[in-house]
């Protein structure tokens with residue numbers, strides 16, 4: 327079942343260690359088949375060098391297993407909420423990459439410091455509020471998804487323009503049209519979090535954001551009808567082209 331998507335999700339997961347985005351098993355990638363309303367996700371706690379395409383688990387939009395021998399990622403309920411609430415996304419990544427986690431633990435947005443950031447994120451990458459004691463229930467991972475959705479609603483953010491978030495005290499989730507694009511956005515987020523940290527230290531400013539006109543210029547040279555960067559619309563590119 328969903329053999330092509332399993333292969334795609336497997337390959338996207340295998341990009342995480344190659345891109346230095348995971349330590350041990352601390353990350354996961356999923357991808358969705360919108361017609362079938364099923365998604366494929368990495369199994370929980372299996373070493374990356376032992377993973378095989380057939381280990382990928384097929385689940386429904388309630389996070390229930392449809393096919394697979396192994397337990398799905400412990401973050402499956404978070405992915406399920408995001409797929410339900412953000413119908414435009416096709417792939418999701420979660421990691422514990424250290425620079426993004428540092429901002430998440432500090433409870434700080436990653437400011438849009440320069441053009442590297444603006445090429446991918448049209449504005450700061452927001453941090454969610456802390457989960458309350460009442461939200462640490464049997465559905466903790468579902469509540470993690472809900473706090474992401476509430477943050478995007480509160481700030482009226484577009485998931486295409488800002489393809490990622492920091493869950494306070496936890497870490498980054500990114501997404502994209504495909505699992506590959508979600509991995510790409512995870513790596514960009516890690517790089518811009520690191521460079522934002524150094525920019526803040528060097529400049530002494532807590533918000534050394536790029537001016538709006540430069541944010542506009544760099545975001546729209548890669549996105550939208552008037553994009554002209556590269557060889558084609560980045561949405562059609564796979565990791566073979568861009569990673």
Ligand SMILES: O=C(CO)[C@@H](O)[C@@H](O)COP(=O)(O)O
Nearest residue numbers: 351352353354370371399400
């Ligand atoms: O945060 C955690 C565990 O505390 C998870 O995101 C991370 O370890 C990945 O877990 P999975 O192997 O996907 O279940």
